[in-house]
Amino acid sequence: MLPLLTAQQIREADAYTIAHEPISSVNLMERASKAFVSWFVNHFPDKRDTISVYCGTGNNGGDGLAIARLLFEHDYRRINVKIARYTARSTADFDVNLQRLQAMQIPLIELSESETLPQENADILIDALLGSGLNKPLDGSFRALVDHLNSLSKCVVAVDVPTGFYTDGEVELEGAALKSNLVITFQQAKINFLLPESGAYINCWEAVNIGLDTEFISSLQSPYQMVEDKDIHGILKPRTRFSHKGTFGHSLIIAGQAKTMGAALLSSSACVYAGAGLTTACVPEAGLTALNSYQAEVMAIVRNEYQLPDLELEKFKAIAIGPGLGTGDDALALLQHVITDYQKPLVIDADGLNLLAGNTILVNQLPAKSIITPHMKEFDRLFGHHTSWWQRLQTMWQKASELNIYIVLKNSYTITGTPEGQLYFNSSSNAAMAVGGMGDVLTGVITALLAQGYSPLEACLAGVYLHGRAGDELALPDKLNVVLPGQVAARVPATMAKLTQK
Numbered sequence: 001m002l003p004l005l006t007a008q009q010i011r012e013a014d015a016y017t018i019a020h021e022p023i024s025s026v027n028l029m030e031r032a033s034k035a036f037v038s039w040f041v042n043h044f045p046d047k048r049d050t051i052s053v054y055c056g057t058g059n060n061g062g063d064g065l066a067i068a069r070l071l072f073e074h075d076y077r078r079i080n081v082k083i084a085r086y087t088a089r090s091t092a093d094f095d096v097n098l099q100r101l102q103a104m105q106i107p108l109i110e111l112s113e114s115e116t117l118p119q120e121n122a123d124i125l126i127d128a129l130l131g132s133g134l135n136k137p138l139d140g141s142f143r144a145l146v147d148h149l150n151s152l153s154k155c156v157v158a159v160d161v162p163t164g165f166y167t168d169g170e171v172e173l174e175g176a177a178l179k180s181n182l183v184i185t186f187q188q189a190k191i192n193f194l195l196p197e198s199g200a201y202i203n204c205w206e207a208v209n210i211g212l213d214t215e216f217i218s219s220l221q222s223p224y225q226m227v228e229d230k231d232i233h234g235i236l237k238p239r240t241r242f243s244h245k246g247t248f249g250h251s252l253i254i255a256g257q258a259k260t261m262g263a264a265l266l267s268s269s270a271c272v273y274a275g276a277g278l279t280t281a282c283v284p285e286a287g288l289t290a291l292n293s294y295q296a297e298v299m300a301i302v303r304n305e306y307q308l309p310d311l312e313l314e315k316f317k318a319i320a321i322g323p324g325l326g327t328g329d330d331a332l333a334l335l336q337h338v339i340t341d342y343q344k345p346l347v348i349d350a351d352g353l354n355l356l357a358g359n360t361i362l363v364n365q366l367p368a369k370s371i372i373t374p375h376m377k378e379f380d381r382l383f384g385h386h387t388s389w390w391q392r393l394q395t396m397w398q399k400a401s402e403l404n405i406y407i408v409l410k411n412s413y414t415i416t417g418t419p420e421g422q423l424y425f426n427s428s429s430n431a432a433m434a435v436g437g438m439g440d441v442l443t444g445v446i447t448a449l450l451a452q453g454y455s456p457l458e459a460c461l462a463g464v465y466l467h468g469r470a471g472d473e474l475a476l477p478d479k480l481n482v483v484l485p486g487q488v489a490a491r492v493p494a495t496m497a498k499l500t501q502k
Ligand SMILES: NC(=O)C1=CN([C@@H]2O[C@H](COP(=O)(O)OP(=O)(O)OC[C@H]3O[C@@H](n4cnc5c(N)ncnc54)[C@H](OP(=O)(O)O)[C@@H]3O)[C@@H](O)[C@H]2O)[C@@H](O)CC1
Pocket: 011, 014, 015, 025, 028, 029, 030, 032, 056, 057, 058, 059, 060, 061, 063, 089, 091, 129, 130, 131, 132, 133, 134, 135, 136, 137, 138, 139, 142, 159, 160, 161, 186, 210
């Protein structure tokens, strides 16, 4: 796991590395700038590009000055530097790098508050105005400069953080930040890069290693963690010889109505592909033919709207309820039945969540360690309206612990909130997976992992990662625009095989 740090913790990690490696802060700045430049030259190999480096007078600006010098040394000769001298203060490392730069043949101008904004003819703008030191929304000259640069629609590459963008805490929707095509960020992703609001400012980001002390970073108490490939390798176990269908558990998926059988088919099929020993789907009679022809491996319990089916709940190792279930009285009665009579963690998705919304009594009765898998709207229906994703994180943190459940909030970087107060960001998946039915597949995968004896936390982390990674393997090599949920389900066994190879 990679702990994700707040701006304050990043400063602590910088200071710790400087004191204990030891390395001088100006040399750490040089190392960070070199890491930026190595990535930059690979992405922008054309040395005839004209480049303007915009620098503030803090350490982010110091990086910008070092980057300009290093790029010049890499034979990028059509480079110029513009320093926004909007305050009399500058950092010592900025001053050192200004002296180093002045010894070179690089055109440099200083912008003062009263000056009109500069003409800009460069192809690429490097943004080193402000970084993680941002402590108030942009206004005055910085705001005017950022608005001006945004209006030019140039290719912007930000150093560490786009100017004006908060790395953690609420992203002000009205606030201005410099929109960047690429952010080359130091050491690790910043928390807000992983929240949807960043989409308006950051097209893509890349973290480059600058050698901050990783042991110290791991020792910092951060509720925010990034799940990596190696973590899932550590969770998923290969199947052993002499295992049989009983080894991998019997799961029950309660889903579908006549018109929404697709959700039941996708979730139960994904459960089969993700390795449950046996899968039974509880569906209406109208869906039986579809179920039998779509996925022969799934058994059925037929239900009608007038009486509760005899489910024999205790014989199932894992139960999921909700995909396409509807929100009628019969669905509510079923949900009440499984919540009150099943003694193990449940997986609840889609209409199961819509039924829970506003039903505080039922929410409070959820079996301990149950897993709910809302998307943003379902989350808000359950826990109230939120105006930002940062707020949602705080609610998730609070509710997961209060209700003793796992909350899997689906998004580009799906977040799993735990009763212990951790928030895990998933690192797989891609935009081609934004298709209806993808969540039903995730429900099936998580349920299958529970049935196989993985703990609820393992089932959430591995299920979410596996699902996203299967989608990546399908979409990324050919840059596909769309992958279908059924394809993702069918891909899961191959992805799982890779993640269980030691
Ligand atoms: N530390 C290290 O070892 C390493 C750090 N590195 C680099 O340092 C960067 C962080 O540098 P930094 O802390 O100097 O802050 P930076 O972002 O340059 O801002 C400068 C000053 O601007 C001010 N300010 C804030 N908000 C403002 C606003 N809205 N409008 C106007 N002014 C505003 C505020 O000063 P204040 O106004 O509070 O006096 C702030 O201090 C980091 O992103 C990375 O690039 C790397 O080299 C690796 C090693």
